[in-house]
Amino acid sequence: MEHADAYPHGLVGRMRELGLFGALVPAAYGGLGLDVSTYARVVEEICRGFMSLAGVVNSHTMAALIVLHHGTDAQKQRLLPRFARGEARGGLCLTEPHAGSDVQAIRTVARREGDDYVITGTKMFVTNGREGNTFALLAVTDPGARPRHRGMSCFVVEKGVAGLSVVKSIGKLGYKGVDTAELLFEDFHCPAANLVGGVEGRGFAQIMSGLETGRINIAARAVGVAQAAYDDARAAVADPAIPPPALADMAAGVGAARLLTYWAAGMKDRRERCDLEAGMAKLYASEVAHAVAATALRVAGRRGLRTTERLERYYRDTPLMIIGEGTNEIQRTIIARNLVDRYGERLGALTSREAEMDATREMVLAVRLFADKEIAPLASELDGDPERLAATVKTLGDLGVLGALTPPDAGGLGLELRTAALLVEELARASGAVAAVVAGHLAATAALTAQTRSAPRRWLPLLARGERLATFLDEPIALLAEADAHRLSGRVTATTAGIDLFVAAERAGDRGVLIERATVGSG
Ligand SMILES: Cc1cc2nc3c(=O)[nH]c(=O)nc-3n(C[C@H](O)[C@H](O)[C@H](O)COP(=O)(O)OP(=O)(O)OC[C@H]3O[C@@H](n4cnc5c(N)ncnc54)[C@H](O)[C@@H]3O)c2cc1C
Structure with a gap:
């Protein structure tokens, strides 16, 4: 059917029966009233099978949305039910x-x-x-x-x-x-x-005004085709004992494209401005789809080129997504201009924070401002000066950052891990070194918070205020019981001047180990 370029009447009829012609038309006008995120998932699944079908529904949906969002009442009453039923195509x-x-x-x-x-x-x-x-x-x-x-x-x-x-x-x-x-x-x-x-x-x-939804749709299409190409490439691997490393890049690309697409779709559903994000999703997902389709052909070898196989179709289908709904060259120009013009408008890096709770947004904004003003100008000096780095990190105690994961009864803010991650991201924009020390400190406070015994927890208020700095060691420590003490052995790789407390897991067992700086190197 595809090679004959024949219109898929049967499949289009099935889509109509499923109500897909009214996917985004509100139920009041006889549609399914889906949100954009769900619609994007539907489109992705359709495109895993046959991308052209999504084109039939999407151009139709774009026309219906123009009437829905801009039509007069009479136009909506007359046309939307017809669009939803697929009578108006x-x-x-x-x-x-x-x-x-x-x-x-x-x-x-x-x-x-x-x-x-x-x-x-x-x-x-x-x-x-x-x-x-x-x-x-x-x-x-x-x-x-x-x-x-x-x-x-x-x-x-x-x-x-x-x-x-x-x-x-x-x-x-x-x-x-x-x-x-x-x-x-x-x-x-x-x-x-x-x-x-x-x-x-x-x-x-x-x-x-319909372009945001249109670009999210193209991105979802690209994710569907990329997923299909990846699936077929994986199935074509001759010897599963030695999978081609290219599969890793393909899978990572598909996953990242999907996350970008649903990130933009989520913003659209929350009625946030998302022209930049929808453009980025369209740009990235379509380029990923093209690259994955080409790599899939390499992985499959000569079989992939046969017109009886699906892989050559994926490869032919992907350029449409690069050209349609605003070419990627133009997307790049618009995105770059937006990134410069709107820098600082968003609360965090490129990520929308609009859906966050007010308290979280304020915290992220405060840390962002602090990082921009106080940390970024010093970043290169801090890299070579561990003492100053530790002193700078300690100033974040006043903002509450160092107690982000510490419960309020121990003097912290008791934030979710997700919010703490946003704070670390903001710091990393200014200085990777500061972010790394803070991340280690937060990991250590989280480990101490999980302790039920009071001795380790007594550190928490000091750590939350930034009076002491801690870090979590990547390497487990061996703990050898002796008469009335323990002997520790293991390598501390994350030391930074100014760290007062090291928290580690025990190498054999599920206990935690606390090492005060004074004792490091003593045994
Ligand atoms: C399969 C398919 C289906 C389509 N369906 C529809 C449809 O239903 N309805 C509809 O109206 N249109 C449709 N289109 C048209 C589509 O929207 C256009 O192809 C698209 O807008 C690009 O226009 P163009 O092809 O004329 O390229 P051109 O505008 O001629 O661009 C050619 C090249 O020049 C670059 N370029 C152009 N201007 C600039 C600039 N200012 N700065 C930097 N680079 C620039 C472009 O990025 C591109 O690389 C469809 C296209 C395709 C391929």
């Missing part, structure tokens, strides 16, 4: 022969004539162009407007009226089966009631 008409990335260069014109707009122009690469019947179309309604996008409007154009013809289907490298067509509008009469939102000049913004 949607698509997007933006690209033109001379306007791809630069959407503002479109020349399709919509001229008001009585109760209609008369549309003239050519739209290229319209997914669902042949099989679909209801398109969101961007056209120029005010050619004199500057900037040009202020003179653009979005219309819902429905087939069945003279003046709209499918000129031809466009053959493609991959992404076969789904129809991609050139549509010609020649004095096509579109009712004014189909002007989205009922007001001219808002079309460009209406179309662009």
Whole structure:
């Protein structure tokens, strides 16, 4: 079916039965009302099987979302139930022969004539162009407007009226089966009631507002294809006793792409601004998918190239995700610009903290400011001066960082491990050395907190205030019982000047070992 580039009517019918044409349409209009995270998982699973199917649903969904978010009540009542049932089969008409990335260069014109707009122009690469019947179309309604996008409007154009013809289907490298067509509008009469939102000049913004969901969708598609390519490559390994190391990079790439994608989807569901994150997910996941598909061919050897195998299809399908929904070259430019323009707007590195509790956000912000102001300027000096490093770390006691994992009854903040990790991340942005000492200190306080005996716990208030510094040793220590004492042996590799207490696990057994600095090296 894929090689014949035949439209998958049967599978599309099944998707309609499953309600997927109304995946993001609210239940009030007859849809499934899924959130974007769930929709992305659905898309990923579909693409593990056949990526083209997701294209059928996604272009349709984009058109439905434009009506949902920007349509008049009458437009929503009339169109959304039809979209949800799959009677109205949607698509997007933006690209033109001379306007791809630069959407503002479109020349399709919509001229008001009585109760209609008369549309003239050519739209290229319209997914669902042949099989679909209801398109969101961007056209120029005010050619004199500057900037040009202020003179653009979005219309819902429905087939069945003279003046709209499918000129031809466009053959493609991959992404076969789904129809991609050139549509010609020649004095096509579109009712004014189909002007989205009922007001001219808002079309460009209406179309662009759907891009976050569109990019998350492309990222999810890429994750699905990458997963499928990885699965087939693993299955093709000739000798499981010597798996090719490339599998490690493939699996890591797929996992990272998935995390980025669901991170962006989660933000979208929480109604946070996520243009940057959705762009990063789209960029990264599509590049990973392409690389994983290519590596899968290498791993499988000559078998992967056979047209009876799936691997060559994955390889042909991935470029679409690099080009569609904003090319990756343009994504990079936009992301880089955003990273510079919006630096500092977010509370932590590149990671959204908006979903965190207020107290956590404030704590992270306080540590970030401290790290930026007090630690970053000293970072290179601290690297070579352990005494000063320890003294600097101790100042974090005032902020509560050093007692982050210590319970309040022992003088700490009793934060979750997750929050403590955010604090360490903030410190690491300023100085890796400071972050490492703090991480060791927190690990030691966590180990002491887990103790039931009072002797070890007496250290906790001192450590929380930063009056003493501790660290957790990576290497277990041997504990040899002697008459009225214990002899310890083991190598302390994490020593830093200024550390007062070392906490370690016992090499044989489940006890913890506390070593005060004064005793190190004594036996
Ligand atoms: C399979 C498929 C399905 C599609 N479905 C649809 C659809 O349903 N509806 C629709 O409207 N469109 C659709 N498109 C079109 C898609 O949105 C465009 O391909 C995309 O916007 C890129 O435009 P272009 O292909 O004309 O490339 P161009 O804009 O010509 O770009 C060519 C190259 O130049 C680079 N470039 C261009 N401008 C800049 C810049 N300012 N800075 C840096 N680099 C730049 C690009 O990154 C790219 O590498 C589809 C495309 C494909 C391949």
